Structure formats: C-alpha cells, structure tokens
Amino acid sequence: MVATTVPETPTAVPTTLNPRRGRSREGRLALAFLTPNLLGVLAFTVVPLVAGILVAFTKWNVVSGIGGIQWIGLQNFHNLIFDATFRKSLLLTAFFIVVTVPATVLIGLGLATVLNKPIPGRAALRAIFFLPYIVNIIAVGTVWLILFNPGGGILNTVLRWFGIANGPGWLTSSTWALPALMIIAVWSGVGYVAVIYLAAMQDLPMNLYEAAEIDGAGAWQRFRTITWPSLMPTTVFLVITSMISTSQGFGMIAFLTQGGPGTSTTTASYYMYQNGFLYYRFGYAAAIGIFMFVLVLLLTMVSWRLQRGRGLD
Amino acid sequence: MSLTTSRRRFLAGAAATASTAVGIPLLAGCSSDDKQPTGGGGEAAAGLVNVWGGVPAESGPQDLIDAFHKAYPTITAKYTQFVNDPNGNLKLDTALQGGAGIDVFFTYSFPNLAKRANANQMADLTEKVSSDADLKKLASKTYTPRYDGKVYALPTVAETSITFVNKDMAAAAGVTVPDSWTVDEFHQAARKLTNGKTHGSFSNPSVAVATLGPDAGYTSSGQANFTAGPWLTEAKLASAMAKDGSSYPEQQVLSQQLTAYQQNLFLTEKIGLWISGTYNLRFINDLSQYPHKFVTTFAPQPKPTGADKYWNTGNYDNFISVAKSSENQDAAWTFVKYWLTTGAKYMYKAGKLSPLETDTTQATELLLGEQRDKLYDVDAFTRVTFDPANRLGVPKQFAGAPEIATAQTSQTEQLLLGKISPQQWVSNMQKAATSAIAKDS
Numbered sequence: 001m002v003a004t005t006v007p008e009t010p011t012a013v014p015t016t017l018n019p020r021r022g023r024s025r026e027g028r029l030a031l032a033f034l035t036p037n038l039l040g041v042l043a044f045t046v047v048p049l050v051a052g053i054l055v056a057f058t059k060w061n062v063v064s065g066i067g068g069i070q071w072i073g074l075q076n077f078h079n080l081i082f083d084a085t086f087r088k089s090l091l092l093t094a095f096f097i098v099v100t101v102p103a104t105v106l107i108g109l110g111l112a113t114v115l116n117k118p119i120p121g122r123a124a125l126r127a128i129f130f131l132p133y134i135v136n137i138i139a140v141g142t143v144w145l146i147l148f149n150p151g152g153g154i155l156n157t158v159l160r161w162f163g164i165a166n167g168p169g170w171l172t173s174s175t176w177a178l179p180a181l182m183i184i185a186v187w188s189g190v191g192y193v194a195v196i197y198l199a200a201m202q203d204l205p206m207n208l209y210e211a212a213e214i215d216g217a218g219a220w221q222r223f224r225t226i227t228w229p230s231l232m233p234t235t236v237f238l239v240i241t242s243m244i245s246t247s248q249g250f251g252m253i254a255f256l257t258q259g260g261p262g263t264s265t266t267t268a269s270y271y272m273y274q275n276g277f278l279y280y281r282f283g284y285a286a287a288i289g290i291f292m293f294v295l296v297l298l299l300t301m302v303s304w305r306l307q308r309g310r311g312l313d
Numbered sequence: 314m315s316l317t318t319s320r321r322r323f324l325a326g327a328a329a330t331a332s333t334a335v336g337i338p339l340l341a342g343c344s345s346d347d348k349q350p351t352g353g354g355g356e357a358a359a360g361l362v363n364v365w366g367g368v369p370a371e372s373g374p375q376d377l378i379d380a381f382h383k384a385y386p387t388i389t390a391k392y393t394q395f396v397n398d399p400n401g402n403l404k405l406d407t408a409l410q411g412g413a414g415i416d417v418f419f420t421y422s423f424p425n426l427a428k429r430a431n432a433n434q435m436a437d438l439t440e441k442v443s444s445d446a447d448l449k450k451l452a453s454k455t456y457t458p459r460y461d462g463k464v465y466a467l468p469t470v471a472e473t474s475i476t477f478v479n480k481d482m483a484a485a486a487g488v489t490v491p492d493s494w495t496v497d498e499f500h501q502a503a504r505k506l507t508n509g510k511t512h513g514s515f516s517n518p519s520v521a522v523a524t525l526g527p528d529a530g531y532t533s534s535g536q537a538n539f540t541a542g543p544w545l546t547e548a549k550l551a552s553a554m555a556k557d558g559s560s561y562p563e564q565q566v567l568s569q570q571l572t573a574y575q576q577n578l579f580l581t582e583k584i585g586l587w588i589s590g591t592y593n594l595r596f597i598n599d600l601s602q603y604p605h606k607f608v609t610t611f612a613p614q615p616k617p618t619g620a621d622k623y624w625n626t627g628n629y630d631n632f633i634s635v636a637k638s639s640e641n642q643d644a645a646w647t648f649v650k651y652w653l654t655t656g657a658k659y660m661y662k663a664g665k666l667s668p669l670e671t672d673t674t675q676a677t678e679l680l681l682g683e684q685r686d687k688l689y690d691v692d693a694f695t696r697v698t699f700d701p702a703n704r705l706g707v708p709k710q711f712a713g714a715p716e717i718a719t720a721q722t723s724q725t726e727q728l729l730l731g732k733i734s735p736q737q738w739v740s741n742m743q744k745a746a747t748s749a750i751a752k753d754s
C-alpha cells in the first residue's frame with residue numbers, strides 16, 4: 001500500500017472584510033462625495049426645471065408673489081398657437097439654425113483639416129482661431145457694431161472698393177440684421193468646432209489612409225470614404241450641441257438689436273425674454289420655453305436617428 | 314498630538330464644508346444683519362432705513378442722505394442703487410418678494426407702479442399724505458395715480474418736456490426761438506437747421522400724447538386707440554422729418570445705439586433742437602466730459618397745430634414708496650417726507666425738479682449750476698420750465714403697456730427707415746396694441 005498524501009491545497013487568506021459589505025461601503029463613500037454636487041444640481045437645475053414647467057400652466061407676474069399665481073391650464077399654449085409674433089419668431093429661429101449650424105460645422109471641419117497639417121505656426125494659428133469663442137460677448141458685439149456700420153464700417157468700405165456703392169444696412173436693416181447676426185455666430189463658433197474636430201482627427205485610422213493611398217484613392221475620395229464617416233460621431237455631437245445653443249441664442253440679440261429693427265431678429269428665445277422680463281408674463285414665457293425644449297428635443301432625436309449607420313464600421 | 318486625520322473625519326469635514334457652500338446661496342437674502350430694532354412711536358423714530366433708488370448716489374442721493382442724518386441723527390439711511398432697466402427692476406421686485414429688508418424704494422415707470430401697488434408691495438400713504446400740510450397737494454389725482462382709491466406712492470420729480478436749443482446754431486441759421494410754436498413751425502425750424510453736417514432735431518415732436526393726453530394709446534373703455542387721428546398725424550410728421558433729413562437719421566441712431574446717448578449729438582452740435590427733460594441738464598453742466606462753447610437756450614414743447622390747450626408729454630415721475638413689509642414704517646415715512654420737502658434740492662444736480670418747488674430762482678440756480686450765465690439763457694429756462702400753463706399728466710391705463718411700448722419702438726424704427734408708411738404704422742400699432750391688451754385682460 002502506497003501511502004498517499006493529500007497535497008495541501010492553498011487556503012484562502014482569511015480576511016476581516018465581507019466583500020459584499022465592502023462594496024456597499026464603497027457605494028456609500030461614492031454617494032457622500034456626490035451628494036454636495038447632487039444637492040446643487042437638484043436645487044439649481046431640477047427644481048427650477050420642474051417649477052418652470054408648472055409656471056407654464058399659470059398666469060403670473062412674479063411681482064404679486066406666490067399668492068398671485070393663477071392656474072389657467074393650457075391657455076398659454078393655446079395662445080401661443082395663435083400668436084403671430086411667436087410663429088414668426090419660430091421661423092426666424094429655424095432659419096437661423098438651418099443656416100448657421102451647417103456653416104459653422106463645415107467651415108470648422110475645413111479649418112481643422114488645414115490645421116491638422118504640418119504647417120508653420122500651427123500651434124499659434126490654432127490658438128488664434130479659438131480666440132473668438134472665448135472672448136466676452138459684449139466685446140465681440142462692440143467690434144462687430146463698428147464693422148457693420150453702414151456708413152463708415154469696414155465691410156461696406158470694402159464693398160465700395162468692389163463697386164457696390166450702397167452696401168447693406170446690416171444691423172440697421174430689417175433685411176440684413178439677421179444675416180449679420182448669423183455672420184457673427186459663425187465667426188464665433190468656427191474655432192470651437194475646429195478644436196473638437198482636431199481632437200477627433202488624432203484618432204483617425206492611419207492604416208486605412210495608407211491602404212487607400214496604395215489603392216490610388218485621391219484626397220476627396222479618402223475624405224469621403226474614411227475621414228467623413230470616421231468623424232460622424234463628432235459631427236453628430238457638434239450638430240446637436242450647436243443646434244441647442246443656437247436655439248437659445250440671446251446675448252448678441254439683446255446687445256446689438258433688441259429684437260429689431262422691427263421684429264426682424266426677434267427669435268423665440270428673445271421673445272421668451274421679452275414676455276418674461278419686459279412684459280412680466282412669466283407663465284407665457286415659461287410656455288414658450290417648454291415649447292422650444294420639446295421642439296429641440298424632437299430635432300435632436302431626428303438628427304440622432306438620421307446619422308445611424310453612417311459611421312465607419 | 315497627532316496631526317493626521319482619519320478618513321472618516323476627513324469625509325465628515327468635507328461634506329460639512331460642501332453642504333455649507335451649497336446652503337449659502339439658498340440662505341442669502343433671507344435676512345439682513347443690518348436691521349436694527351425699530352424705535353418707539355412718533356414720526357421721527359430711530360433705526361435703519363434701507364433705500365433703493367435708480368439715481369447714482371453721487372448724483373444727489375448721498376448729499377441728501379448726509380443732510381438727513383444731520384437733521385435726524387437717530388435715523389440711519391442706507392442707499393442702494395439699482396439700474397433702472399428691466400433686469401434692475403426685476404432685482405428690486407425679487408428683493409421685495411424675498412424680504413431683503415427694503416424700507417423705501419423708487420419706481421420709475423407707471424406699469425411697474427401699477428404692478429407693485431396691486432401686488433401689495435407698498436404701504437398705504439393716503440392718510441399720512443392727506444393730513445400733511447406740506448404734502449397734501451401731491452395726494453391729488455393730478456400728481457399721483459390711485460389704486461383702489463388709495464395713494465401708495467408719491468412723485469418726487471416734475472419731468473416737464475422742454476426743447477433745448479443751440480442758440481448759436483439757431484442764430485446762424487436764421488431761426489428765431491419763439492415763446493410758443495406749433496409742431497409745423499418746429500419742423501420748419503428743424504429744416505432750416507439741417508445742412509450737410511447737422512440735422513435739425515433728434516426726433517419729431519409729439520402730436521398724439523400732446524392732443525389726447527397721457528392715455529393716448531387707450532380709449533376710455535380701455536381698448537386700443539391708435540386709429541385716432543392724432544396718431545396718423547404724428548406718424549406722417551415723423552416720416553416727413555425722416556425723409557427731409559430734419560430729424561437725425563434712424564440708420565445712424567441704430568448703428569451707433571444713440572437712443573441712450575442723445576446728449577452726445579446735441580453737445581457735439583450734430584443737432585440743433587432737442588426735445589427732452591431737465592434730467593439731461595447734468596450733461597450740459599459737465600464740461601469735463603462734454604466740453605462745448607455754445608449757449609443753450611430753451612423753447613416750450615411744440616403744440617399740435619390748431620390746438621389751444623395741449624398736454625405736456627412729461628410726467629410727474631420717480632415715485633417714492635414705503636415698503637409694506639418695512640419694519641420701520643415711521644422712520645421710513647420720515648425719510649420719504651424729507652426727500653419730498655427739505656431734501657428735494659439735493660437732487661437738483663441730477664436735474665430732478667421737485668413738483669412742490671415754489672422758489673423758481675433757487676431751483677433755476679441749482680438746476681443750471683454755477684456756470685449758468687456762461688452756458689445758458691437763464692431767463693428762457695425759467696420762463697419755459699416754470700410756465701404755469703405746462704400741463705403734466707398721470708397715465709391711468711396700463712393693460713399691455715410694456716408690450717405696446719415695444720411695438721411702438723419697433724414700428725417707429727420701420728417707419729423712420731422708410732420700410733412702412735404712416736398708414737401701415739397706424740394699422741400695425743392698432744393690431745399690436747389690441748393683442749397686448751387682450752393678453753393682459
């Protein structure tokens with residue numbers, strides 16, 4: 001009989017911690033760190049959002065206090081549908097978005113493509129093009145106010161060199177005021193878009209480019225079949241965020257045109273401001289806000305749907 | 314003793330700090346450490362009076378408060394300026410709502426006055442004013458609007474509309490500054506003052522408010538009134554003056570945002586006539602910011618052609634109130650009364666003429682400043698500003714007023730740019746006003 005020995009099996013080192021209790025303790029710790037921020041988000045985002053939704057169903061001028069709130073149900077939304085000024089403001093907002101967002105994204109993409117090449121002074125150029133995005137909005141508006149002066153402004157002066165004696169009235173013209181604001185919006189946003197695209201371009205699949213070059217693909221083909229699909233997630237992000245920020249655009253209008261001349265630059269966000277802070281119709285203003293929120297949400301979902309399957313698999 | 318801390322103690326301290334940081338904004342404005350206990354009975358009670366006004370402290374309020382402290386050493390007045398624009402007024406309204414300890418405050422627009430009175434923000438001053446020999450006059454409806462038959466605010470200023478005239482430009486253009494003139498005569502004078510370098514006037518004179526009164530935009534039943542004849546007459550006058558260049562080009566007003574800086578045009582001699590109020594005297598007096606050599610003379614507001622009696626488009630304004638929530642009502646009322654009576658002269662350097670002023674000589678000296686003989690035709694100022702025939706009004710109807718005012722600005726821009734005709738102005742205004750009034754009903 002051969003004596004057998006049962007090999008010692010290593011036993012687990014005994015611990016004093018129950019793994020489940022450890023995970024729950026880590027969870028509580030995480031919650032403790034998150035709580036201050038959560039309280040802030042609750043107090044300054046969630047509560048005002050819910051309050052804003054409720055106010056949209058009331059007639060209230062704020063001055064009368066909580067006791068002055070009158071519940072009127074869907075009356076504000078009903079009035080919105082028949083409000084000609086609101087309908088016009090929606091059209092202006094839509095026009096603003098449809099022109100400004102693609103222009104900003106496409107010009108930003110082109111700029112990023114150029115700035116991604118090994119050109120001299122590339123770092124300085126990237127900083128210069130990003131500057132408009134971070135400069136104070138009032139400073140930007142003041143400079144453009146001077147540039148857009150129909151008499152002595154540089155834009156019309158240059159147009160006169162090219163034989164256009166009576167240039168546009170720009171911010172003083174109900175025809176040209178909105179295009180002028182679009183020019184400012186594109187100029188301000190292009191640098192930001194370029195920086196985001198530049199970051200995305202660092203992750204482009206270089207092996208695909210090499211393979212495409214070997215196969216004889218030209219620059220446009222490489223862009224169309226590799227660059228553009230690879231950048232699709234970034235493009236979707238930029239289109240959606242630009243659409244949201246453009247629909248909320250208010251500062252430049254408030255500073256430069258106050259919705260005029262006439263109502264030519266009274267976009268939905270500025271009309272909402274007028275109703276709330278000038279006319280003291282906070283319920284109506286909140287209803288405009290809810291309407292715009294739902295509209296932009298729908299547009300975002302549509303954009304998201306449309307881009308599916310267009311990326312580089 | 315160990316200087317290290319356990320993880321638990323560190324987390325407890327961090328959470329406490331963060332909670333306090335979140336809590337501070339929530340607690341701000343709930344109470345004021347400045348409030349002192351109110352004094353005993355009697356009109357000149359002791360204590361702190363917090364005053365909110367739109368005029369910068371250095372333009373008069375601080376001098377007034379310094380003098381008040383000497384007269385009433387048991388009461389301390391603390392002045393806070395708010396910017397008199399939509400954001401500044403909202404800041405005042407939310408401060409009143411939030412119990413920020415305001416005792417006295419000012420209101421500079423009639424729609425805001427109506428809103429605050431109806432929202433129960435103001436103490437009822439009816440009895441105090443009616444029984445006060447010095448202030449009784451202000452309680453009449455000529456000076457003060459009433460809400461539910463009560464007085465909640467009193468005007469501190471008579472903002473008479475007058476015409477500032479560049480005397481040197483007028484003489485050079487052969488324009489005689491009259492003692493009285495119609496809007497058509499004003500237009501002719503403005504045309505004479507217009508050449509390649511200057512324009513006659515900043516804007517057209519009023520016809521509608523001058524004819525129909527302070528509630529010109531409303532019928533007696535509270536409906537929109539822009540189809541009334543004087544509105545069309547005024548729109549035609551505005552359009553004519555824009556076309557012949559006798560009013561300053563609207564394109565330049567918009568491109569340089571000159572509406573808030575009209576004094577620049579008058580004081581750099583780009584316009585010769587300027588219909589405005591005494592509150593703009595402070596710019597003419599300020600030779601360091603606005604150096605100029607010409608003499609400013611004065612003419613009355615032009616009257617509608619064919620009218621014997623007409624309204625001055627100025628108002629009794631800059632209303633002062635005691636906050637309903639003030640815990641120091643007696644001291645607050647003492648301060649209000651001081652501002653309206655003895656203290657009124659300190660506001661003259663801001664061009665704020667008191668509606669109770671009887672000493673026109675002193676008022677003229679204070680309003681026009683020390684260099685008045687060099688800068689002004691003093692006799693003309695006294696004659697025009699203190700003319701007993703000046704008929705100032707108090708609007709009583711405010712339904713949709715802010716929206717109507719916005720519509721009026723935007724439609725007038727279009728009219729002056731030549732985009733719409735006077736008839737279209739009238740029709741657009743009638744539609745806009747009808748819609749605005751309906752929304753507020």
